[in-house]
Amino acid sequence: MSAQFPAARPRRLRRTPALRRLVAETRLAPADLVLPVFVKEGIAEPQPVASMPGVFQHTRDSLRKAAHEAAEAGVGGLILFGIPAEKDAAGSAADDPDGIVQLALRDLSSDLGDATVIMTDLCLDEYTDHGHCGLLTPSGEIDNDATLERYASIALAQAEAGAAVVGPSGMMDGQVAAIREALDGAGYSGTAILGYSVKYASAYYGPFREAAECAPQFGDRSTHQQDPANADESLREVFLDLDEGADMVMVKPAGAYLDIVRRVRDAVDVPVVAYQVSGEYAMIEAAAEKGWIDRDRTIMESLLSIRRAGADITLTYWATEVARRL
Template identity: 60%
Template sequence: MSTFPTRRPRRLRGTPALRRLAAETTLVPAQLVLPVFVKEGATAAVPIASMPGVSQHPLDALPAVVEAAAAAGLGGIMLFGVPAVRDATGTGAVEPDGILNQAITVARDAAAGRLTVQADLCLDEFTDHGHCGVLAEDGTVDNDATLEIYAQMGVAQARAGADVLGLSGMMDGQVAAVRAALDDAGFAHVVILAYAAKYASAFYGPFRDAVESTLQGDRRTYQLDPGNGREGVEEALLDIAEGADVVMVKPTGPYLDVLARVADVSSVPVWAYQVSGEYALIEHAASAGLIDRERAIGETLLGIRRAGAEAILTYWAIEVAQWLRDGKELG
């Protein structure tokens, strides 16, 4: 009598075609969103040293970036503004001619409906102190005063042409405040993406170079404690109750468990942001010859999808979309 195994899972791994057919987790370009930095006053692309391959773009180069993203089949771009002047209340964030609002209009016209134009709704790029909200007299972030500005930002970004507003400030009640302002101003169709479970992470370091952050101190009083998983789920449920159309978990790698838990209970789509530090770690490790760059990129993205993300913000979006279009195997 044969003692060989009767069940042989390896049969489904034998060829690329079989692996594709048996894949539990897949990725398509439309599930990818490209973060884009637009720098006021720039006349050429400005490379970001801590993020190899990523640059700040001048406003007049933005149509070419949008065209590349649309041609790659991406689901969207997420815009961040890098202003020339900042102040205590981030007034550049609400002015119609502020760099981010200008970028939204330029991107909307270039996209022509081929992908979604998304905008970061937060004050950290626009304040001279670098916090995500306005400060009270004692130096703490004033939650409710910040909500008033977020509401103004939301309307300004909607007027500029944004399809999706990415509320990333982690203020209590931000979704309700922005949703009410949008609806009152006639923008009920504009989508709110809530950065619901955004953790106080060391992995944001290179991003702060990208937006030339002036932050002193940290954001632990409003971003989530890295040890708290249940709180991340609670934040997502609160944002859904306030009217969020999509909820986000950020970063990804250390928080895949939170992503999975949010995906299990969410009644709306769940996205994830593969942040700058995650990007930089792979790029620098690969440049040192320590890992296979393409396999590492693919493996991380599949892991994020497997955990439950229905879309992923990643700085590799255009490159990976091309791999997918070429039929390249990820991971």
Template identity: 55%
Template structure:
């Protein structure tokens, strides 16, 4: 092996053109999904205090926001709904005239080419804030599967392109796949939140989606942050049940998990750059402690370098503009 001074790795770092020529990891707008929150009972966008720049959208304005997103070249949005009323069974989650079902229809009518991905979980719709039905003070896995499958079907019937179950109930991918296939939607992909951890980084999201649990926490069904091997088991099961895209959530504290999943499986891999990760950068940038654009691009490149093909991020519109500017 050649040694210094023959080998000088700095030679290809001298200029931006040289650095670009040998760059190993590339970030592109085509790899981004932008989350949107749609709320009933509001007439103007409602700012989310812990997520500067992110709002809850009224149904009447969501199509306009979708048009703006599509114009930036972002290929997909991920929808979360906040209904006006909630109940024990989360019945608005699978109601044909629910907030998300109507939002899908409006977005697809305005921007047919924009991919609409829908979050499939009961937590935003239940009065108790948990991701499944409750009995005896505990979240019941198997009775929740039917409701989650009905929710996914209602989204696809409304026009959703991809459904994304995030509840972490065992068997939910299979339940959704079976029902979609039975109803003639065998071509609809499932993007499974396969390795979703019980993370403190979700705090701002729970304000945005109004989905904080009213008792206890979600550690009995979301993954323990200490476990990595278990993530591979979760991914393997989701693939066996019919997942088309797999996901790791959150991203930054779980880059090692993203890498492990990438090395073991060839399916498209998504990573969710979650609300707490967004809020930390925004807060530091507002204080002048960090250069926002540089840090965001470094973080998302790091997620890509770890192995993610797709990044779900609240920074998507900013990143799309920055990439366009060069």
């Protein structure tokens, strides 16, 4: 039985910053952070994203600079999102050997070597003229199985260009199995798959869709992304992806789904990744700009909460800044 006051005084361990650091239960490290970056074809200068202060659509050259800065700060990885100059219904630029992401992958692989992990988003929404994550049927619905063939082809293009990890984010049924089979069959068995296993149909993605220029031209993504009302379904999705060959699993968004992060962490023995998405970033930046919150403390508190919930790795647009601070 624990002691009672006055013998029990938990405040003793909170008296100084040094004591608080010594007994902290949860810690952040630069190597646990991944920086999402956007690279756009056909621009001469990096373009600021209005809804995400401090975030840019990069040129190949400015991306190389940002990647070097992240690696020098100790950031564990970068994940690339591409914006092609031309889009079509099939998202043809996604697996073009000379597509913007494949070119950027070769740049970064050459520049950075093993200094940080280069990951890719593997989806079609940034590349299709309709803004959806897959091929469409004549009636305008997403054709799940035809889309899997495109995902397999994109995975091969990205692996050949140097991606260490591919992250299928489209939430198509069977996507991990199709990608794993394609990679293994082409000799890329060492390329890891980060399953976007638990991706909710969230309102927090708005600023990202500006940054990646991928807002749906009609409808929404609720037919394939998970219903925010559901929690048990998350574990089913996770176990399906693991059975199909995923090496890591993701929960997205992070902040509003910390309960899901914890449930997944308790259920699996692979790395759990959480994505602190664009809406989470934008809200903190906007409130801080108004002077309503302490920006730096709020950023750190938000990341600690994700880590405390059980995430091993966090995707965050503050990765480089926070890594330097740590």
